[in-house]
Amino acid sequence: MTRQVKEEEIREVLKLVDDPELPSVSVSDLGMVHTVIVDGSSVSIVMVPTFAGCPALDFIKTDVHKAVLELDWVSECEVDFSFELKWSTDAITDEGKEQLKKHGIAPPPENYEPGQQWTVNCPYCDSDYTSMDNVFGPTACRSILYCSSCKNPFEAMKPVVEYAIK
Amino acid sequence: MTQVTSAQEAMNDAAYLKALTDLLYQLADDDFLISFRGSEWLGLAPHIEEDVAFSSITQNTMGHALMYYRLLEDLSEGEADALAHEREPSNRRNAVYFEKKNGEGEYLTEPYYDWALAVVRNFLYESFKKVKLEALTKSSYTPLANVAGKVLMEQPYHLSHWKIWFNQLYNSTDEAKTKLQSRLEEAWQQFGDVLELGEYATELEHFDIISGEDDLKERFIQEVESTIAHIRDLSFGKAFGSGREGDHTPDLDQALNTLAEVYRSDEKAVW
Numbered sequence: 001m002t003r004q005v006k007e008e009e010i011r012e013v014l015k016l017v018d019d020p021e022l023p024s025v026s027v028s029d030l031g032m033v034h035t036v037i038v039d040g041s042s043v044s045i046v047m048v049p050t051f052a053g054c055p056a057l058d059f060i061k062t063d064v065h066k067a068v069l070e071l072d073w074v075s076e077c078e079v080d081f082s083f084e085l086k087w088s089t090d091a092i093t094d095e096g097k098e099q100l101k102k103h104g105i106a107p108p109p110e111n112y113e114p115g116q117q118w119t120v121n122c123p124y125c126d127s128d129y130t131s132m133d134n135v136f137g138p139t140a141c142r143s144i145l146y147c148s149s150c151k152n153p154f155e156a157m158k159p160v161v162e163y164a165i166k
Numbered sequence: 167m168t169q170v171t172s173a174q175e176a177m178n179d180a181a182y183l184k185a186l187t188d189l190l191y192q193l194a195d196d197d198f199l200i201s202f203r204g205s206e207w208l209g210l211a212p213h214i215e216e217d218v219a220f221s222s223i224t225q226n227t228m229g230h231a232l233m234y235y236r237l238l239e240d241l242s243e244g245e246a247d248a249l250a251h252e253r254e255p256s257n258r259r260n261a262v263y264f265e266k267k268n269g270e271g272e273y274l275t276e277p278y279y280d281w282a283l284a285v286v287r288n289f290l291y292e293s294f295k296k297v298k299l300e301a302l303t304k305s306s307y308t309p310l311a312n313v314a315g316k317v318l319m320e321q322p323y324h325l326s327h328w329k330i331w332f333n334q335l336y337n338s339t340d341e342a343k344t345k346l347q348s349r350l351e352e353a354w355q356q357f358g359d360v361l362e363l364g365e366y367a368t369e370l371e372h373f374d375i376i377s378g379e380d381d382l383k384e385r386f387i388q389e390v391e392s393t394i395a396h397i398r399d400l401s402f403g404k405a406f407g408s409g410r411e412g413d414h415t416p417d418l419d420q421a422l423n424t425l426a427e428v429y430r431s432d433e434k435a436v437w
Contacts, residue, residue, distance in 0.1 A: 052316055053229020083233060084312045086319060115322035135323060136219035140226045144218075163318040165300050 001073065006038040010045070010068060017067045020059045021139050025099045027060055031091025034082065041075035043068055048087040051140035051160075057081060088161045105142065105155045112159035120156045122147035130154075167374040171308045173240040185369035186307055187241060188259065189376060192364060192410060193298075194234035195260035198250060200291050201228040202421050203264070204284075206273045212281060223288075223324050233313045240309070251426040255414050258422075261360040262409040263353065264291065265418040273424075282335075282345035286353055289332045290390065292325035294360055297385045298376070306374040329393055350394070355403040361386060364410030 001009075014028040014036075027033060027047070035046045045064060049057055061079045068077040089108035092100075097107035101123040109118045121128050127149030134144040135158065142155045170176050176183050204224035211217040235246035243249060264287070269280035299321065302314035335342040361383045363370050371378040387397060407413025 049316075051226060051229065051320055052233055053226030053320075055225070055229075083316050084309075086316055088319070114319070115326050134215045134218055135327070136222035138218075140222055140229075140320070158323070160319045163315065163322070165303065 003038050006073070007036050009071065010036045010038065010043055013067050013071065014045075014064065017060075017063050020056050020063065022100065022103065022105070024103065025096055027064065029093045029096030029099060031087065031093065031096070032060070034085055041073055043074055043077040045077065045079045046082050046085075047079060048085045048091070049081045049083065050087050052083075053140050056139075086162060089157055089159045090161065092157070100157060104152070105157060106145070108157040108159040112161055114161065114163055118159060120145065122150060122152065123154055123156075124152050125150040167306045169308050170306055173237075173242075173309065176241060176307060181369060182373050182375075183241065185366035185373055186310075186375055187238065187243060188364055188366045189370055190234050190238050190241075190310070191257075191259040192261075194231050194238065194249070195258050195409075196264055196291075196295075197227050197231035197234065199258075199260045199264045199418075199421060200288070201225075201231060202425055203266075203268055204288070206268055206277070207279065207284060210277055210279060219327060220284075223327060226320060227324070230317050233317070237309055237313065247429065251422075251429040255418050255422060256412045258409065258412070258414060258418060259364060260409050260418075261357075261362075262404075262406040262413065262415060262418075263287070263356045263360055265409070265414060265421055266356070267417045267420065280345075280349070282342075282349045285328060285331045285335060286346060286349040288324075289328040289393070290353055290357070290360075292321065292328050293389045293393075294386050296321060296325055297382055297389055300385075301377045301382060304374075305376060310375070332393060351399075354397070354399045354401075356405045358402040358404035359408035359410050359413075361402060362408060362410050364408070 011028065011033070014033050015026050017027050019025050019027055019030055022030070030050065032047050032050065033045065034048050037044045045068070047060070047064070061081070064079050065077050068074055092107060100107050104123055106120040106123040109120045112118050117132070119128070119130060119132070122130050125147065127147055129149040130145050130147045132143065133146050133153065137144045137155055141158055143158050144153065145156055146153050170182065176186055201224050204220060204227065208221055209217060211220050231250070232246060235249045238249055239246050268277070269283060270278040299314045299318045303311050303318065305311040305314065332346070336346055361379060363376065363379055367379055370376050387400065390397060406415050
């Protein structure tokens, strides 16, 4: 197996490692995987943390480590989070957005301005007749909203983007 | 000043390292203490949605403290957990105002906490934090500039939350307004050391690790005055001394003892 094939295989595996707090949405589709480097049977993965205060980061690290080590040819795997890289909600893939919706979580809005109010369509009925219930939700990365059209409460990924100093 | 891109590089310059380390303790300890006071509101906030919001902010802020403790870890200061739990009060660098108890009583018995204090203190805290983070994005210590950039992506949510609380209460009843005003006046008497950079203030500015105290203070006033028409008293007293230089109150002992209770029960435990 060439190095490139191996690296691709690792990236495929990471598509199956779910975020512990968003079942069936993979860390890969959330845009948390930055670099994968293979050297013989050693694998080194650099990941991007979503929210700094996310308590799930250690679990994610363990899950990624475990999944990669299950490959026959891998003898060691190092997983690190880098704070040099800034995760933004723009990094979530289309597949990730679809999976989020299936779980009643709206993908983050586009064109978000830091500190400003934002709105998203309902992940169930796609209505824009929604209101913000609480910008802070069950985890640091989610908000709680309500759809007045289909009368369902739902969650949304809280948008975070690169901060421009005015 | 050229950029210092790694911990190793910082450790090669003793004077730079000293100043940098002191600032990191200030940043870490401020976030750590304000988070603890926030966590003591759990279950006591005015309504359930606020409980969710406040605890989310608190948890995230504790994560920010951890990022700074990790930067200290990289500079061979010891492990993050030990830095958070084992340091003596006199070595803590948080500003005194942030260690102040939430009000009368104790969390587990009769917590007669004061919501006006929570709103005023957190609003001022997040305003000050924003200003400091913006300055830190230009820090000569690259790992710190990176962390500041990351935190700034999340922090606008915290600041806008407390701005909303402040504005809504301030424009509601006379009672609410009076309570906020009296907590503001109290804050200005105790806020002096928040705006200071401690023993190495000159070096910190000289090494471009962060901009100077005067600049930070000016920006802070500007930031606060975008919400409060004008601050009446700009003298910013230091009623309880300077936490940046190790002065603290018995409130800090209470906070640290509570925080470290589980940690001390089994220091070898892996969490």
